[in-house]
Amino acid sequence: MLRKSPRNAVAIGDAENDHELLRLAEVGIAVEWGSARLRAEADVVIAGEGPTAVGHFIRQIATTGRLPVPARARRRLILGHTDDDREFALAVRGRNVLIAGETKSGKSWLAGLVCERLILHGYSLCVIGPEGDYRSLDALPGVRVLGGDDDPPSPRALLHALRYSDRSVVIDLSCVDHHVKLEYIRSILPTLNVMRRRMGTPHRIVIDEGHYFLRDVVADQLLDLDFNGYTVVTYRPSQLPMEFVAVTEVILLTRESDRQELDALRRQCSACEHVPASDWDALPHLRIDQAVALPVTEEVGPHLQTFTIGPRLTPHVRHRQKYVDVPVPASRAFVFRGDGRTTTACAHTLREFVAALDNREVAHADGHLRRGDFSRWIADVFGDHALARDLQGHEHRYVQSGSGDALTQIANAIRSRYELTDDGDVASTRS
Template sequence: MRYFALATDYDGTLAADGRVTKDTLTALKQLRASGRKLILVTGRELDDLLQVFEQIDLFDYVVAENGALLYCPASRQEKLLGEPAPTEFIKALRDRQVNPLSVGRVIVATWHPQETAVLETIRDLGLELQVIFNKGAVMVLPSGINKAAGLAAALDEMKLSPHNVVGVGDAENDHAFLSVCECSVAVANALPMLKERVDFVTDSSRGDGVIELIDKLIASDLSELDEQLQRHNILLGTKKDNSEVNIQPSGSSILLAGTSGGGKSTLATAVLERIAEQKYQFCIIDPEGDYENFEGAVVLGDAERSPRLTEVLDLLEKPYENVVVNLLGIAVEDRPAFFAELLPALLELRSRTGRPHWIVVDEAHHLMPASWNPASLTLPQQLEGMMLITVHPDRVAAAGLSLINTIVTVGNSPQENIKAFCEALGDCPPQIAPQTLETGEALAWFRGKQTEPFCFRIAPGHRERRRHARKYAEGELGEDKSFYFQGSQGKLNLRAQNLILFIQIAEGVDDETWLYHLQRGDYSRWFRQAIKDESLAEEAEEIEQNNRTSAHESRDAIKGAIAQHYTLPA
């Protein structure tokens, strides 16, 4: 199951004229019976809501006052998410004859056309308050408080990720919380601007639209919308025509195969960085300690200490904690048994929470060997959000390979990896001509789709870009990629094999030599062709084309441009 909770607005979405119909209530009960949670997200004050909606206990949590108040119907506990409005602010509004005026636990609300008086009062008193508009309502809240902040607080209490939530609304103040939900929905009567920004618009209005959405959730978990949820896609790279190669964060299981040194780690790290950037939770099972320095994840275990199953699960209970399970402290022959115990526990957690969204198994041929008897018992028939990384796909248990729908291979003879994968499953491999991939390239095949395997250039992650930045700044470029200060007469032959030496030599050469290369456009050409930094090259071109710039000024400008792009040693 992908969607574990429905977050819904009240007025104009769930309710019409403040009331919820019996049919809508029946649909809400059916959704709860499916094992999903319900969250009400409303601009109403809690006391007002309790008067008009007696069935509030259908909801696990209520976000009231447009995100300022969290209420648990089961325990009747309230939690303020912002500071109440200052008394002098309330008094000033009343002195200005602002009417009607409603004061909640935190929220202060009125109606159009009182917004001018409200804004002037905030300005005159120098308060850090925000004004939110909603179909004529004027709501005043502390800065940073909105429906998205309130929903986040509710999800923290429930230990759920917004990636496992569907949100539905109808008005301006719903933009914030819908934007953080994995799938955003507007009912048919919603404002046009909201309908333009959501992932799906129901055919029916208000409560009937919510019923329509609930029916789809129960029937298919909204799988029919997967293809149009493009905003969550994970970038792999680009084809020759510059079109992007993406995978969907849900519904994808990847085999990443290839020879050592072929770029598997580069691609895996880049994909994991993008998964983390979008706040999907991942768990990496790392037999060789290759991910012990991965940013944004907690590493459990090392060469001296084996990880404990309980501590892995305790961390993953927190929606935003990513975990690397380092197996160096476990004997090689015992690692498959540890993994056989860990994987069912991860899948049980996923069955309750939808997380971890991704389970990454490095050295999969060791942890899930072809001879591994428990594999068919441990692995379900379908398993999404799985990434298997291996040098030898033919040595991975067939039960594991059968889960894969996306194959990405790097290094020498990439077609052989796809062939080995298919043969291990008894499938007929696609026809692929023998080929050699260049560094930074990969071959992809979306199994089960009517597409042929294709090559693409890997989009490097932050770590890889930083590594290349260090290489260009202080590494050793080859003779054919180095810059040579020679001058107009060719009397010099000063080689700069990186940016540090380029700056050092540039500071020492005479003005005539510096200007000779400047006027020829040699600096921008080197930055573009050897350093492969188009942005730096464009800045250098502007400096080169400024005929009024002196040798001293242009030298400082080029040095400054390099310093902006690369962190050089002091």
């Protein structure tokens, strides 16, 4: 009723009827002189005897303003599985997280998965997405997207949107110029810091394309590193402030073939000094559905831990605004070959491509369908391998059965993926 977050709550109990109370709270605490079963399930046990010991414990928490950190975490983010079929999961704590990897390697997908898991555990997030990659999170309860076709939210509007602790906000900056994004993010970070200090929410701030926006934020005191709880996504970790990387406790990498970036991470990650070079050599060859956790991550041993990334509940719409209407270079445009009955046409954008499919007879695209030209263009030019696999399926069915609906099915798959439909429905496929 108070609309306060259980994720900010400490619960203290002494008897069997307190089990549910301790489970609800972020940190469940039992007293040493109470139920043995409750002590066994508690995150923390207060030593001593009677109300005096409890009062002393409460005063300690009130003085620091921090929740105690249990030795074992009850809430875990299941992100996938290792090669030997063990779950790979991260304990939920106020740790800084860095997710890095080269372009089109799946790092935004992985970041979206982390966001999903946190939201479903009841944590409040503020996700800043410069390219609109996180819009589909609004399918989850309590998530609202601001920005996009509208102006980015003012500090007052953001405060209003996050006024309840069970709410999360995705700020979509895909429709504003780069310099506007930079100025906006630098202006909104202090507001979020004040909100977290006063209200305890949002629990986590997620910033994509961090190399563009965070280069000097530590020097300018725009990040509250005493409070932590940041997730930064980037393909240029070497351009992040060294002070931030130094206090980052979880580092996840998708495919990375840039040796300079790998060398920078090895230098910045003190726990990586003893990782053999052969482990690093595997990073350029990771599949699109694989990632690696560096040894700085508590859940990982002395070596790099490779895992297969798990499925998501919400789709990931790749750079929606960037690819729908922004033309690719002429050398990478799709050329619809004429066959004597139709003229040669070129598509420089996805919207042009879909329009051309709508206006073409399937018989006039027979060669493209049999060669797999449509799926190959999507994979090679846009790096959207999940959509390419869908299109391959339509092309294969055409070759097998001569389906007259092949072009319509391909066009509809692209419409759904990149929100070309009027109702904004998106397909639950992965990039």
